[in-house]
Amino acid sequence: MLYFHIPFCKQKCSYCNFHFSTSLRGKDDMLNAIKKEVELRHQELEKRSISSLYFGGGTPSLLEVRELSGLLETSAKYYDFDADIEITLETNPDDLDADFLKALSKSGINRLSIGVQSFFEADLRLMNRAHSVIQAEDAIKRAQDFGFDNLSIDLIYGSSSLSIWQRNLQKAVELGVPHISSYALTVEPKTALNKWVEDKLVKAPNEDIQNSEFHYMSHFLQEHDFIHYEISNFAKKDFYSKHNSAYWNAAPYIGFGPSAHSFNGKRERSWNIANNFLYIKGIAENRRNFEKEKLSPKDQLNEWVMIGLRTLRGVDIKALKSSFEEDVLDEFNKHLTSKKDQGLVVEEEGFLKIPQVYWFLADGIASDLFLI
Ligand code: SF4
Incomplete structure (x- = not known):
């Protein structure tokens, strides 16, 4: 992309x-x-x-x-x-x-x-x-x-x-x-x-x-x-x-132009400087003015959950299991249990979802699941 x-x-x-x-x-x-x-x-x-x-x-x-x-x-x-x-x-x-x-x-x-x-x-x-x-x-x-x-x-x-x-x-x-x-x-x-x-x-x-x-x-x-x-x-x-x-779906993408974000599909995210003059100056000198961050496994899981729970499809449980270590998943499951008990998150055909009636609250529900 x-x-x-x-x-x-x-x-x-x-x-x-x-x-x-x-x-x-x-x-x-x-x-x-x-x-x-x-x-x-x-x-x-x-x-x-x-x-x-x-x-x-x-x-x-x-x-x-x-x-x-x-x-x-x-x-x-x-x-x-x-x-x-x-x-x-x-x-x-x-x-x-x-x-x-x-x-x-x-x-x-x-x-x-x-x-x-x-x-x-x-x-x-x-x-x-x-x-x-x-x-x-x-x-x-x-x-x-x-x-x-x-x-x-x-x-x-x-x-x-x-x-x-x-x-x-x-x-x-x-x-x-x-x-x-x-x-x-x-x-x-x-x-x-x-x-x-x-x-x-x-x-x-x-x-x-x-x-x-x-x-x-x-x-x-x-x-x-x-x-x-x-x-x-x-x-x-x-x-x-x-x-x-x-x-x-966490696909890799490159963003061109000032302030554009990029993601390598794994754990690295970067964003160009949000300043037209410094952006152009950097590129003229064959370098890109940007910052980047490496996502920890917990950061990455938080992102998957935040993005996935906003969608009708939900969060793919199989993909979670194959992408994260057991200790990270154990911690996540502890947070998840209370949300499931409250009916705010449900499991359907291998996906975690927020019932549509609670979608307006989705960002808050997802952030309660975040690992710190
Ligand atoms: S200021 Fe420009 S970018 Fe922002 S909403 Fe208006 S048209 Fe869109």
Whole structure:
């Protein structure tokens, strides 16, 4: 799997603390550096064949299609793309005009993830999104007209009321998108939203309302033939995101670009510096500015449990047994017993799972199982 972090956005959304710049100055230098990083690091992945490539950010749809194609061409020099490779582009609705989509439909990019967030103007203004509701609806329909059937939209819940959220989901279903990723609005440090909440200009999201909205979403979308395959992700049959599914299966991946993370599939994780200038400078000097960590067996088990328990599939007990020493498993089983007794974790056909009714609490349940 390959991931490209494109660190540019048109404007800063009020809730976002990702790494990006709102100035496109230096875009060419950045793209050249990312291409060079591909060249410098291509041997890090043992497997040359690639089943998924993902442009994230930031807002990669701010790039021109020829620039995205340039990154694909560089990747294709060093990796073999599987015949059914999934190539996803994260997009914002205001970038998806007809010219862009037409060129994109010939680029090899075959999956779009559109940052809609809400079909209500008041929500979009609260989030300081760069697009309007009309732009979002038009972008989805236009993308479908240009043949992008493999389409995902992002929606954020917890920004207003349950009834608004219900209408958001209804709209998503009516538009016929086969994949929805949905996240709770959270107040992150150093964001505009955090400041507004501190200054009492805006109320902090209410967890009880978010809980109701999460459960409503799960039922409603399953009634409309979506599979709730991960806490934040819903897909129609055959529309699971290959890229995310591979992350959840602990597959190795390389992330290119500032702040991008990489994982060698074993115990080593690394992340590039989250600073555009220092990232480009390092690559120009043929070195990568990054940090890394080696996961201990306990860290690795904690990750498997955290990620696996968020999925419909669950945590593969056989894989756990074959990957960890007995002392680590014994300690884990001690923690597990109390969760099983409370009915918060169940064992089904060789997998550990959290019953869906408790999914909203999954991160807390998983972290109670962590080994220290
Ligand atoms: S467009 Fe995406 S990455 Fe950029 S500020 Fe908004 S949420 Fe963050």
